[in-house]
Amino acid sequence: MEERLDIVFAALADPTRRAILAMLLEDDMAVTDVAEPFAMSLAAISKHLGILTRAGLISQEKRGRVKWCKLEPDSLRDASIWMQGFGQFEAVNLDAFERFLEAELNSDPPGPA
Amino acid sequence: MEERLDIVFAALADPTRRAILAMLLEDDMAVTDVAEPFAMSLAAISKHLGILTRAGLISQEKRGRVKWCKLEPDSLRDASIWMQGFGQFEAVNLDAFERFLEAELNSDPPGPA
DNA sequence: GCAATCGTCAACCGTTTGGTTGAATATGGG
């Protein structure tokens, strides 16, 4: 769970990758179309997409010869939660946050997909 | 504004640095004390603290020969906001956590540390 | 069937990163 944060934050630490995520927020895209606005090779973009995929931030599905890229917004959840522990509640310690997460998990049966 | 995100996310992408932030959440600490639980040299920790400082995540103030490290929780706000842009996370939000803390506070007088 | 398109792989390159060690620079205390 901890090393997942490593990968997610590292993936977010690159401006090209963040730009790609922003593009995918609008719509799913093929690899070639993702690459189009960037001043770098297709191979480089392909690598970036691999990193985003390994981080779980996007998913890729091949249909025909075109590989479609899709944002996976839920994947940011853990990282966001981790950050909220520091951001807004400075005086609050992690124990309280952990208790919160546990309580939420126990009390709240998963909502509809 | 964009490159600030680079630095912040990169700083967060290391488990040692995240652990340091968690420690500083409890209390301000001297560099030597920060280093104590880690299996690496003081110089390495000093570098990590430099990175966290440059990212604005902590601040350092020298009093006498001791340099005190202090969490700067506000610094995570921009990154958090950026992430919320992707969030259909809905589930764990600040409001829920605040209600939890309130409930906890009302029902359970805080035990000693 | 063949050529064009889509995407990845492999090798390479320069830079950055995370760590080490040893010396250097304050500062404080007896």
Place this chain on the structure above:
DNA sequence: CCCATATTCAACCAAACGGTTGACGATTGC
């Protein structure tokens, strides 16, 4: 004044990163 403590600096190292290029395997359309 001298020694111990607190911290950083500088040089070095291996590994990872972000990019390139060229070859390659699928798939599609004519």
